[in-house]
Amino acid sequence: MDVCRLPAALEHTPFAEPHVPSGVLEGWWPLLAEAHERLSQIDPGYQVAQFKEKFGALRLYIRPSDSALSEQVCDIVADLERRAQSICERCGQAGVLREGRWLQTLCDEHADGRAPMGHRDNLFNPFGLNR
Numbered sequence: 001m002d003v004c005r006l007p008a009a010l011e012h013t014p015f016a017e018p019h020v021p022s023g024v025l026e027g028w029w030p031l032l033a034e035a036h037e038r039l040s041q042i043d044p045g046y047q048v049a050q051f052k053e054k055f056g057a058l059r060l061y062i063r064p065s066d067s068a069l070s071e072q073v074c075d076i077v078a079d080l081e082r083r084a085q086s087i088c089e090r091c092g093q094a095g096v097l098r099e100g101r102w103l104q105t106l107c108d109e110h111a112d113g114r115a116p117m118g119h120r121d122n123l124f125n126p127f128g129l130n131r
């Protein structure tokens with residue numbers, strides 16, 4: 001993973017600070033830019049502890065400058081993390097969580113034949129083992 005590549009919209013934002021590793025592909029960058037826009041409106045002093053892809057989902061770890069803002073910050077983070085679940089991490093088009101050695105949220109084009117994690121049972125039986 002290239003840790004230095006981030007879009008221009010995220011330069012000079014807390015997302016680009018050297019201690020913050022970049023762990024998501026470009027399809028989700030517009031969500032990060034939106035996160036910065038919305039977070040800086042309510043809390044210009046917010047900090048990014050980390051952001052990454054985990055189990056095919058976007059994870060944002062944001063520290064508000066004032067704990068009184070925690071709830072608003074959490075609401076923004078929850079909204080963006082939820083929306084990322086239906087956006088291809090590679091290209092930003094509509095995507096779904098895909099099966100594979102590692103889970104990823106991808107559109108049909110970037111899925112490369114990987115099946116959607118369709119059935120809820122898959123979450124509890126990800127390798128299709130007999131129970």
Ligand SMILES: [Zn+2]
Nearest residue numbers: 088091107110
């Ligand atoms: Zn895609």
